[in-house]
Amino acid sequence: MKFTSDRLLLFGATGDLARRMLLPSLCALDAEQLLDPCIEIIGTARSDMDDQGFRDFARQSLEQFLPADRRGGMATFLNRLSYQPLDANKIEGFKALAEKVGEPRQGLSIFLSTAPSLFEPTIHGLEQSGLAGSKVRIGLEKPLGIDLASSCVINDAVATAFPEERIYRIDHYLGKETVQNLLALRFANLMFEPLWNAAHIDHVQITVAETVGLEGRVAFYDDAGALRDMVQNHMLQLLALVAMEPPVSYDATNVRDEKVKVLRSLRKVDAGETVTGQYRAGAIGGQAVPGYDEELGKDSSTETFVAIKAHIDNWRWRGVPFYLRTGKRLPRRTTEIVVQFRDVPHSIFQGRGARTVPNRLVIGIQPEENITLSLMAKVPGLDRDGIGLRSVPLAITMPDAFAGPQRRIAYERLLLDLIEGDQTLFVRRDEVEAQWEWIDAIRAGWEEQDIEPRTYTSGSWGPSAAIALAERDGVTWHE
Template identity: 55%
Template sequence: MVLFGGTGDLVMRKLLPALYHQHRDGQMADDARIVGVARTDVTREEYVATAEKHCAEYLGADFDQKVWAGFARRLAYQRVDAQNAAHFADLARLLDEHAGRVRVYYLSTAPSLFTITCENLSNAGLVTPNSRVVLEKPLGHDLESSQQINDAVGKYFGEQQIYRIDHYLGKEAVQNLLALRFGNALFEPLWRREWVRDVQITVAEQLGVEARGEFYDKTGALRDMVQNHLLQLLCIVAMEPPSSIDSNAVRDEKLKVLRALKPFTPNDVATKTVRGQYRAGASGGQPVPGYLDEKGIPASSGTETFVAIKAEIDTWRWAGVPFFLRTGKRMQEKLAEIVINFRDVPHSIFGLPAGQGLNRLVIRMQPEESMKLYLLAKQPGDAMNLGQVNLNLDFEESFKTRRLEAYERLLMDAVRGRLTLFVRRDEQEAAWRWVEPIIEAWEQSTDKPKTYTAGTWGPAASSALLSRDGLSWHEEA
């Protein structure tokens, strides 16, 4: 596995710890090797020392010095400037020791380097039928740029060799959503417009832009989160049952959902989307600056740090069911969840008010992964008073095994050639086609994003978006 951007934050914080776990759990072949690649001129020993420092920090109690010693023997380092073809000859000499092996090239770099990296890999003879390339988001900033990158990478790697990664698809809770829907007879009859009132998908972050201000200001929440993470989660919720768990069978059904999303008109953008930008407030009990005060952000920036959207799917299964998407930075808490709100019973013999949505399924992906089904039950006492209870599907308690982190699963799927949890080109382009009218309408508008105080749940217009349908965002009791 060759990790381009090998000294970067993603490699140190996520990829190497994930690979450490796989090494510890015996999931890697004895002679498997991991090569960090970056422009930094350091020795292998210096690279391993840096990796150890970061892994010890991020792994915490999971870090074991003896395990690390074995893992470190797998590590190598090669200085490579992606734009310097001569450096790839050095990489080829290093990899020649493992000729004929599966090679996974993980491009944890700026998307602007994807094309030249793949070209130089090919020219150095490093692209073989056993080669795979993993592409990190964002893949372009619109449909056209995405197509250009895909075309360029596609000159050197076949579609079956390209792994467009969305780490949310690797989360255990998302995997269990597939199992829940398609492995049980209980939910499938209810998973349709007759019984589902609305669906809410939230991915909220407490962090601001941190050191990524210059990058983020050119991207924004819509491109950074909605076009990929949230739409992929929507597809998992809304897809029809695939014929099998085969990668193309699953991805065919996701593509159908993306193509069935109701397109946005300029008027729809005005009434069914909300964009916001955080101002100074507090997070974790500490004061934090507003977006316009962050390093690298122009004082006149209109980039959104919050998005809420009412999406609709024009199919028999989902016609009339609103799908509400919400994501933002500097929110009240770190949270990623999918909420399925079921309709009320046709007639309540208990005198319960209508529209309460008291039956719901909540699939939570962060901060902890869980799945809860909310039901009504009689409260203790003489009177027939009902109260809400939940069935907590506790996977840790049931299976008594450690759950894989998303990157652990996805990295090993790339090694093993499993494409099911990666995004196919036509999926990605369908997602861009759906969000582009929103991007264009916002760019043409003279309105600024609505402000919200850091440490809250976003602008008031986000709540108003649901209240027009007599609904509200789910809040954990």
């Protein structure tokens, strides 16, 4: 059923995600009149506050995390907000929450950001209080479990009250403009798709590098680690978008059908095709930073870095390695995809002393959104001593390419799609389960082989073994 919600219920409304992302995103959308003019936004959490207290909390969040030029009409937005305290473990509290939400004219969207242990009681409370009817859809923020089994428990709990067409599993990377541009690059330009296969591409690299350490996520991160925190969701979604077949149309069913085919084609990772690491004290940007064990206050076997050589066993990608790399306390913050093409089969310039370099496409996702294609060009000159060739970049900086549009928070699009009912940029259950199945097999291999993370110095690109993982195939990480 297609409807635009006129009620939005935010669970975890006083948490860090709400402060940094959700409230600023909603205010920015409201300032541009992209929200329904009648929409009401109800926050709920365990914190004991009233409507005015929540509005004051929201005002402070907006002043800290939303640029001043995007706060137009902030007073109008704040007047849309109300608040109801709730302990999700107490079923009786949901009746008061339902009364606070009231009866929507058009429909209700729920954004659920909560601890995995609270999913089941929360869904039960929503159902018992009438907040899970046919005109209610629900968005689920990660983590959705720690493995396939726990993910199934959560998904089964949600499915008792909500059918799949009203469940919106959030991966905020899919809200990033450059990630969406990846589909436009592939499927709106004739020049790329005929070359987008094993015959013309040598390998693909996907890097998600962070300079930060634990940053207040001590309990969660030590239970999760880099593989669960980054690879299972963000990186596998990027891989699926790079590798998917052209969908019949740009809609939720067709796009997600093609992604799940890729995820199901991932080959089980062999021994020696992963490297794990854990950072030690070092320096980031010239500032000394502690090691993971110092931040944690104890020894731990949790990985803060992982590199993987992945394979997709299908017609298009057989024989093309996908190198995945993510870690904390790396030299710079970057998320990028590198598509390395093969060299020309025969160089007509070799006899004149020129050497060709394979073309490379680099898609920068954060912090800068850009697309760079390296091409071979002749070096100017009379060539009396031979022809000179050099790789030159064709670069598009996305914010500069389009005059007018502002750089948006990824959650702006996702929240608007949740409110309006477009599932294209959300993850379907079979995708999640295919991702967990592959990740669980990697973790099982680590346990079987008794693999412990190698240490690496903060400010480096991880353990030296990660460099060797690529270099033994003649590949150099893009840095």
